[in-house]
Amino acid sequence: MYTILATTPMGLESIVAKEVQALGYETTSENGRVIYSGDATAIVKSNLWLRSADRIKLIIGRFKATTFDQLFELTKALPWEDYIDDNGQFPVSGKSVKSTLYSVPDCQAIVKKAIVERLKKAYNKAGWLTEDGALFKVEVSILKDEVLLTIDTSGSGLHKRGYRLAQGAAPMKETLAAALVQLTNWKGETPFIDPFCGSGTIAIEAAMIAQNIAPGFNRDFASEDWSIIPEGLYDQERDYAESVADYDKDIKIFASDIDSEMIEIARNNATEVGFGDVIQFKQMDVHQLQLTTEKGIIVGNPPYGERIGERDEVESMYRYLGQLLNENPKWSMYIMTSYKTFEQLINKKATKRRKLYNGYIECTYFQYWGEK
Known part of the structure; x- marks a missing residue:
């Protein structure tokens, strides 16, 4: 089971929560976030079916940190090997608002170093990690000293359905x-x-x-290449989405x-x-x-x-x-x-x-x- 985070535009939390509940999952909501638990199938269904969410992320850890040592040690203590493959690429992005650790580049570098140390030990790697496999985009988000570490399962934002060939000057998502x-x-x-x-x-x-x-039927997702997603699961869920579509509805x-x-x-x-x-x-x-x-x-x-x-x-x-x-x-x-x-x-x-x-x-x- 994973702790899943659907990011939402401000004001649409209740809409996204209703969508997630329709998929069969209980939710809690925060500003710009809908949180729920689910297995690999929940990750796949969320990416394929959620119409109003921006991205689907996995929450790896939440903790308070006011020093770089705390950020490093608490990040390193998390089970990153349960998510990231031994050759996975894991670039780290970040943001910090009203926090003691305000330097985003420093926070990104420390989180990256902590994950590297954890994965090298978990996979018994003495040298560099190759990072030539699937993409696991990590984000460190700090708000009022509360750290949230996530991995993005979607890749491109969910608004990119794949059908918009062209658009006007100020297109709506x-x-x-x-x-x-x-x-x-x-x-x-x-x-x-x-x-x-x-x-x-x-x-x-x-x-x-x-x-x-399903709004995501015509595109690919970053997590399709992850080892935690059973092989063929995305194809299986796409086949199901095809079977329940009512193309002949007048x-x-x-x-x-x-x-x-x-x-x-x-x-x-x-x-x-x-x-x-x-x-x-x-x-x-x-x-x-x-x-x-x-x-x-x-x-x-x-x-x-x-x-x-x-x-x-x-x-x-x-x-x-x-x-x-x-x-x-x-x-x-x-x-x-x-x-x-x-x-x-x-x-x-x-x-x-x-x-x-x-x-x-x-x-x-x-x-x-x-x-x-």
């Missing part, structure tokens, strides 16, 4: 897009519209959720954007992941949007109006969304924006609000639930 959809509880029963689709990320993640497609997803170039990019991205015929893309100004069914859902990340000259245009868009909502009371709408007066422009208080971050921009996710 796939993991955040998935979270926005999951917060709506939409599973494909009603029409889904993203009127500000950009490179198509929200619409694509919505399609993957509706058809129960869903109606519409995505539009005022920029014709972005529509072309979005269409190509959707085709790459197999949704070329599932998502309907159209170059269109939001003021042309009409709702033609009794109920449905709008999810979007519109322009925030932060550039000079954009404010009037953005406020006009927001007022039109309010008009649509007023005329179609059974529709639900979920909009993420940094615009502080969004509710006044919509002329309606949100049913629920959630603070989220799009990159480094603090935003609010305004949720309007349609009448039942």
